[in-house]
Amino acid sequence: MSKEKYNFQCTQCGDCCRRPGVVEFDAEDFAALLTFLDIDRRSFIEKYYSTEDESSVLLWVEEGRPCPFLVDNRCSVFEVRPKQCRTYPFWAELLDKGAWKEEAHDCPGIGQGPSYTKTEIEEIRDNNKATK
Numbered sequence: 849m850s851k852e853k854y855n856f857q858c859t860q861c862g863d864c865c866r867r868p869g870v871v872e873f874d875a876e877d878f879a880a881l882l883t884f885l886d887i888d889r890r891s892f893i894e895k896y897y898s899t900e901d902e903s904s905v906l907l908w909v910e911e912g913r914p915c916p917f918l919v920d921n922r923c924s925v926f927e928v929r930p931k932q933c934r935t936y937p938f939w940a941e942l943l944d945k946g947a948w949k950e951e952a953h954d955c956p957g958i959g960q961g962p963s964y965t966k967t968e969i970e971e972i973r974d975n976n977k978a979t980k
């Protein structure tokens with residue numbers, strides 16, 4: 849079993865909400881978001897220029913255009929933010945020392961705060977517990 853430790857404490861910088869890419873909502877995430885926003889699926893897709901497939905809804909974040917739910921540098925849908933956001937940066941693909949170190953260039957919380965074993969991180973992530 850790996851004895852490597854991973855330190856993380858979110859600094860609330862909001863950078864991960866501004867980074868170009870995709871914010872993915874699975875069916876469960878999206879249902880909770882629609883209820884929270886009191887909006888129907890079609891209206892949401894149109895309002896937020898998002899795309900959908902059979903299993904998820906994707907919000908596109910581009911350079912200079914952050915996630916639309918970032919308001920005053922805070923997540924305005926924090927209670928129902930999707931698993932992707934809840935569990936960042938404890939993603940499986942980042943639990944490799946090289947990838948973790950590389951990700952620290954984008955996330956100032958990496959390397960700060962308490963340390964976790966890989967097993968602890970997987971337990972947090974797989975139970976969808978919040979990392980921030």
Ligand code: SF4
Nearest residue numbers: 858859862864955957
């Ligand atoms: S997870 Fe990282 S990039 Fe995102 S707000 Fe926290 S410290 Fe900033």
Ligand code: SF4
Nearest residue numbers: 865915917918923933
């Ligand atoms: S849903 Fe919230 S936490 Fe996720 S990227 Fe958007 S603002 Fe950030």
